[in-house]
Amino acid sequence: HVLSSHDLQQVFRSVSSSLRPDGHFVFDLLTDDQPNVAGGLLYRDFSGNGQPLVQTIEWHPREGSITCTILEHRPGSRFPTVEVHRERTYSPQEVRQWLRGAGVRVRGILDALSLRSADAASPRVIIVARREP
Secondary structure, three states: OOOOOOHHHHHHHHHHOOOOOOOOOEEEOOOOOOOOOHHEEEOOOOOOOOEEEEEEEEEEEOOOOOEEEEOOOOOOOOEEEEEEEEEOOOOOOHHHHHHOOOOEEEEEEEEOOOEEEEOOOOOOOEEEEEOOO
């Protein structure tokens, strides 16, 4: 949920300074290859368990960001609970460069769904990195 490249680079520097030499850093991120959703909006209804829960995901390709809104109607509550999350997308190549600049080497980039090596069409990846000794 780090929305600026400057802030993300600062996070990497902070993580690097907190890791022991050879320490690992594992995190996930959204890539800039998001699914092409009609109108940029995905609607999912998870109400099957008797508790209404609806999620919308809006892709903003120009900004390279996603807005996720979750509406949950809890039993006994008059109004729904609303959560809004905003995430920025980054290319794995630029993240690899920023990590290297912070003294951290990428050991692997995995597709978050399959846990296999990510390819150019992976919308979410898991990055495994290690601080240089």
